[in-house]
Amino acid sequence: MATGIKDKVAILGMGCSKFGERWDADAEDLIVEAYEECIADAGVETSQIDAAWFSTAIEEVHVGKSGLPLSIALRLPNIPVTRVENYCASGTESFRGAVYAVASGAADIALACGVEKLKDTGYGGLPQRSRGAVNSMYWANASAPGSFAQLATAYSTKHGVSMDEIKRAMAQISVKSHENGAKNPKAHLQKVIDIDTVLNAPMVAAPLGLFDCCGVSDGAAAAIVTTPEIARSMGKHDLVSVKALQLAVSNGQEASHNSWDGSYFITTRKAAERAYKEAGIDKPRDQISMFECHDCFSVTELVTMEDLYISEEGEAWQDVLDGFYNADGQVPCQIDGGLKCFGHPIGASGLRMLYEMYNQVLGRAGDRQLENPTIGMTHNLGGFPHQNVSSIAIVGKHGL
Incomplete structure (x- = not known):
């Protein structure tokens, strides 16, 4: 039994480039x-890395296919390099590959890197959309803002919350992320x-305005993982270990019939349930110290707060307005600025989220540092509300 x-x-270690419009660097420089x-x-040498996982989502416009770009950029010693892609969850997928390799005993030390x-x-925006057997027929003109905007109307209808209240809650989500991002020297947006x-910004797809949408960034992030025993043998103390890694993928149910009402993400709820079970968490609202969720749009963050079972269903908007998710709230969310302000280079975003959780647990987050966080969670969502992949990682102080 698993x-x-x-x-x-x-x-063992993590790193992250400065995110933004990096005209000064190519993808290899960022790596x-x-x-x-x-x-x-x-504190290791490149020669000690046994295997690597490399994440990038739209490789056609920068590094190209295969594991070669990572191996060449870092002059890896002819080790296995596996390129992974899973929409906006690609970065967490590379981390999952490296972690599973170590957990299985296939590697002592493994690298995950995304760019x-x-x-x-x-x-x-993003320079392409996914194709498929019927996609061009039934959502030929779909846009990301347009699709995610429908979450807000579905949420409003289901829970009887006025659109004015939802719009104000979404605006507070963006304000909170900008406040956090302003303290982050690596963030794309620091204002x-x-x-x-936010409320008076130009409309993109009602009710989503300009500041409800995250932008596209250039950037890279990386993690090196090993067993706790090896880490201790190297003199490492105060270990940050992986508590859970889960992935859930749509099976067509959301798009097939009206049993799904469009107000939540089935995949995020499934992944969260599995992740909490794996991590031994039964009261996430009390046990999670902080988290990063996939705020591609402010409404996505709002809905995800409930799908992660931190807010009660239909009450996240009120928690947001009450400051529950602010930096000084009970469960800070997007403490590094999130996708909204840190940025969203797709293949790196999941690792960037983990980078913040790791540094927070170790007390190394500078002006953003929270008071004694012990457990951090990251969430990625790739695709559209009706057809997506959702990944969740939980990390924290070893042994807790």
């Missing part, structure tokens, strides 16, 4: 930037905004 991976794998910080933090370099295309600026 027992999960709780505390079987420790994070090296993140890796140099990561391997210095880990995306999209700003050079000159395109304002504080007020709620009136």
Whole structure:
């Protein structure tokens, strides 16, 4: 019987590049930037890495296919390099591959690295959408803002919350992320905004305005993992270990019939249930110290707060307005600025989230540092509300 991976794998080191419009660097430069910080933090040599996982989502416009770009950029010693892609969950997928390799005994030390370099295309958003057997027929003109905006109307209808109240809660989500991002020197956007600026911004897809949408960034992030025993033998103390890793993928149910009402993410709820079970968490609202969720749009964050079972169903909007998720609230969310402000280079985003959780647990988050966090969670969602992949990682102090 499967027992999960709780505390079987420790994070030796992590690194993250500066996110943003990185005209000064190509994808390989960003990889090296993140890796140099990561391997210095880990205290190992490149020759000690047994295997690597490399995540990038839209590789056609920057690094190209296969594991070669990572191996060449870092001059890895002819070890296995596996390229992974799973929409916006790609970064967490690379982490999952490295963690599972160590947990299984297939590797003593493994690397996960993700990168995306999209700003050079000159395109304002993502430069492609997924194809499929019937996608071109039944959602030929779908856009990401348009699809996610429908979450807000479905949520309003289901829970009897006025659109004005939902819009104000979404605005507070963006204000909170900007406040956090302003304290992060690696964030793409580092400017504080007020709620009136958000509410009066140009409309993108009603009710989502300009500040309800995250942008596209260039960036890379990396993690090196090993067993707790090896980490201790290297003199590491105060270990941060992996408590759970779960992934749930749509099976067509959401798009097939009206049993799904469009107000929540089935996959996130499934992944959260499995992750909490694996981590031994039964009261997430009380046991999770902080988390990063996939705030591609402010309404996505709002809905996800409930899908992660931190807010009660239909009450996340009120928790947001009450400051529950602020930096000084009970469960801070997006303490590094989130996708909204840190940025969203797709292949790196999951690792970037873990980078913040790791540094927070170790007390190394600078001006953003929370008071004694012990358990951090990250959530990625790739695709559309009706057809997506959702990944969850939980990390924290070893042994808790």
